[in-house]
Amino acid sequence: MSEKTILTEEDVLELFRGMPEVALIATYGSAWFTQAGHDSKEKKTYDLIVFINGPQRTWHQKNYEQNPEFYTFMGKKTMVDETLPPTFLKKSSEFKDNFSCMYFDYNKHCEIKTLIVSADYALRMLKSWEHFSIPGRLQKEIKVVYNGLGDEAVEAIYTNNRMATICALLLCEEEKIPLDKFNETRVNLSYLGDVRMKTGAENPDKVKNISQGSESFFKGIYDSMDFVRIEDGFVLNYNNYYQNAGFLIDELPETIKTQIEASSKTDEEIRRILLDFFSTHNELNSGELAYRCFWTNGAKKSIAVVVGKLKKQVNTRLYKIQSKLTAIFGSEKKGQKTANHVLVKK
Numbered sequence: 001m002s003e004k005t006i007l008t009e010e011d012v013l014e015l016f017r018g019m020p021e022v023a024l025i026a027t028y029g030s031a032w033f034t035q036a037g038h039d040s041k042e043k044k045t046y047d048l049i050v051f052i053n054g055p056q057r058t059w060h061q062k063n064y065e066q067n068p069e070f071y072t073f074m075g076k077k078t079m080v081d082e083t084l085p086p087t088f089l090k091k092s093s094e095f096k097d098n099f100s101c102m103y104f105d106y107n108k109h110c111e112i113k114t115l116i117v118s119a120d121y122a123l124r125m126l127k128s129w130e131h132f133s134i135p136g137r138l139q140k141e142i143k144v145v146y147n148g149l150g151d152e153a154v155e156a157i158y159t160n161n162r163m164a165t166i167c168a169l170l171l172c173e174e175e176k177i178p179l180d181k182f183n184e185t186r187v188n189l190s191y192l193g194d195v196r197m198k199t200g201a202e203n204p205d206k207v208k209n210i211s212q213g214s215e216s217f218f219k220g221i222y223d224s225m226d227f228v229r230i231e232d233g234f235v236l237n238y239n240n241y242y243q244n245a246g247f248l249i250d251e252l253p254e255t256i257k258t259q260i261e262a263s264s265k266t267d268e269e270i271r272r273i274l275l276d277f278f279s280t281h282n283e284l285n286s287g288e289l290a291y292r293c294f295w296t297n298g299a300k301k302s303i304a305v306v307v308g309k310l311k312k313q314v315n316t317r318l319y320k321i322q323s324k325l326t327a328i329f330g331s332e333k334k335g336q337k338t339a340n341h342v343l344v345k346k
Contacts, residue, residue: 136190
């Protein structure tokens with residue numbers, strides 16, 4: 001593989017031409033799309049979501065024959081041989097049977113994290129939200145660079161984004177919602193209760209950073225939806241009351257809709273139901289995803305990823321302190337040590 005420092009969509013397509021057939025490839029994450037606060041000097045991790053047709057094991061067996069270097073020892077035992085995890089640690093679930101993760105170095109400058117999902121399962125989850133790991137990621141800025149599923153995938157991704165936008169409206173109390181707050185509310189749907197946020201393994205400013213970097217993407221999403229009205233930087237929340245929002249609630253997944261219909265249907269109760277849904281699902285689903293990734297990535301890679309995230313959080317906090325001190329002492333006379341000199345001194 002080349003030593004180029006930036007991965008392109010064509011590089012991804014070329015990479016997958018050397019793998020078994022896939023149904024869809026989508027890019028997401030900070031390496032592909034600008035996020036406020038992201039350090040471009042870091043080794044880039046390029047995130048992909050890939051849909052495949054057929055059983056996971058069949059695809060990985062074929063891929064291992066062609067690309068054994070993509071698999072750690074534990075990854076091969078888990079995805080190809082299916083001898084790991086050991087029986088007493090195996091967790092039987094529909095998610096496990098339809099999801100795996102490959103995390104490998106493309107070269108010394110770039111690494112690729114690929115979430116591989118069975119297509120039928122992914123399309124169903126995008127509409128039902130029974131498991132929120134894939135829908136949550138596809139509610140943020142993405143780009144489908146290959147689509148072998150046609151209109152079925154486009155419609156499922158749009159439905160997922162439409163439902164997320166409805167939930168954001170129902171969660172906001174104001175009749176005129178600042179657009180930046182609305183975007184953050186929408187992004188936060190996939191982070192409420194997430195174990196990474198709870199344990200400090202994720203940037204506490206992640207939601208704000210994604211929102212600020214995705215303004216044009218969200219504008220395109222909102223422009224395609226007949227119930228979103230934006231004026232002078234505010235989203236007009238004329239659906240703030242249940243009697244007006246009932247037709248939108250009918251579009252939500254059955255599990256949410258059933259709970260709302262059985263409730264007192266006040267705005268406060270609807271917000272409580274939505275917050276409980278996302279917090280509960282994200283906590284359970286993010287834990288299940290992390291557990292599955294541990295086995296499919298391997299212990300060494302999984303630990304390195306966690307350590308890398310924690311280091312990034314430390315660096316982010318130090319940078320904030322440095323910025324504040326520089327703002328205070330930055331006007332000192334030349335020759336005096338500024339906060340920047342102190343913090344970056346080797």
